[in-house]
Amino acid sequence: MVAPGFVVVGSGPAGLTAAETFRARHPKIPVRVIASDPAMPYAKPPLSKAYLCGRNSKLDLHSAAWFTKHDIQLHRGITVEHIDLEGREVITAGGRRHPYWHLVLACGAAPVPLSVPGGDAALPLRSFADAVVLRMAAKNSDSAVVIGGGLIGCEAASCLAALGVATTLVAPESVPVQRRFGSEVGERVAKMLSNSGVRFIGGTRVTAVSDTEVALDTGTTVPADLVVSATGVRPDARLAAAAGLDTAHGRVVVDERMHTSAPNVYAAGDMALAYNVTAQHRVPSEHWHDATEQGRIAGLAAAGCPAAWSAVPEFSCVIGEHTMTYRGWGSGYEASSIEEDCDGFTVTYRCGDEIVGVLRVS
Incomplete structure (x- = not known):
């Protein structure tokens, strides 16, 4: 029988930092990280920056030797099917049970699908596997369309253009990053993209994707050997909601210590809606730095140490x-x-x- 201990679901920055933080304070309690991603834990921000641009970038967060040294069990490519709050167990595919004393949910977020005819052919950029496929596809492409004018879309488009691919960025907003930063900044970002070799088409939506082009609601088409879907992400709170944890706006509600509505269960990162003591209200966050900090706080709180989220995202x-x-x-x-x-x-x-x-x- 598996001994109970500190269990983390998710191998991103929130989950790994929580495990590392807890282990530093409790060297004897079993620590397990369960991840659906089959790859060794890696950094995601470089995927749409240096890695996609073909430059050397350090992606590995920790080596296999690091997990052995710190006596942290890493289970990769494992799907968690259910969380039993009453029995304090995490049930993975095949019915294997992982009992916990403390549980940290760090399931991250999933890409929003491109729901148009042929949309499945568009490549996402969320995981290391996605980035590998996209970088290889770029080598055999003369033209590309990136769908979505957010930060990831802008980064991916500029990288593809830097690789010599004729790249067009398409977005429903009139300028890139408009919803987040406003029209004036968006106009400057459009100029940055143009200077990087990216053509921007705003105020339009994609209606279909084929092997050779992308159709727009204006009736025009854009040639595309390669199509990238950068239509945003959605917090993955499905496990938490199914278990009965309190959720709001698609995220798990937690306090400033990352504690959920269930005893000894914490949530951190993209999936959490955490209370920030500086802001004096709950703040959604979708970025690497904040996930790392929230994971650290969850690990400290589970270890019985004083901690509260106060950093500005x-x-x-x-x-x-x-x-x-x-x-x-x-x-x-x-x-x-x-x-x-x-x-x-x-x-x-x-x-x-x-x-x-x-x-x-x-």
């Missing part, structure tokens, strides 16, 4: 030669102002007199 994006760094709550704003300087520009977002976000582009 932040992330960065690379488009061609430009780096965009944002720090803030990302929950909307009422007004924004841009300040130019010799190295780029800074945008300050406000609600009333309160600064709710700052974007730096250089």
Whole structure:
């Protein structure tokens, strides 16, 4: 029989940091990480940056030797089918049971499917396997269409263009990143993309995908040997919801210690809607830095150490030669102002007199 211990579902930054943090404080309690991804744990931000662009990038988070050294069991390519809160067990495919004293859910998010005829042929960019397929496909493509004007779409499009692929970015918004950063920033990002060799078509939706082209709702088509779907992600809270944990807006509701509505169960990363003590309200987050911090807090809380999420969320994006760094709550704003300087520009977002976000582009 498997001994109970500290169990993590998910091998991303939240899950691994939780396991590492807990192990540092409890060297004898069994620690297990169960991951559906068959690959060794890797960093995702470089996938749409250096890796896709063909540059060397460090992807590995920890080696197999690291897991052995720290006595952390890593189960890869395993699907969790059910969480038994009453019995305090995680049940994986085949009916194997993993009893827990403490459980951290770090299931991340899943790509939003492209729901148009032929949409299944579009390649996502969410996992290492996705990035490998996409990079190989780019080598045999003369033209590409990236669907989605968010951060990942912009990064992927600029990388494909840098590889010599004639790349078009298509989005329903009139300019890229409009919903997140506003029209004025979006116009500047469109210029960055153009300078990187990317053609941008805004204010239109894709209606169909074929082997040779992408059809738009304007009645026109865009040639495409390669199609990339960057239509966003959706938090993966299915296991938690099925188990009966409290959820809201598709995420698991947790407090500032990442504790869910069930005893000894925590959630962190994309799937969590966590209370931030600095913001004084719950804040959704979908970025690597925040997932790492939330995983650290979950590990500390499970280990019986004082911890609370207070950091301001932040992330960065690379488009061609430009780096965009944002720090803030990302929950909307009422007004924004841009300040130019010799190295780029800074945008300050406000609600009333309160600064709710700052974007730096250089």
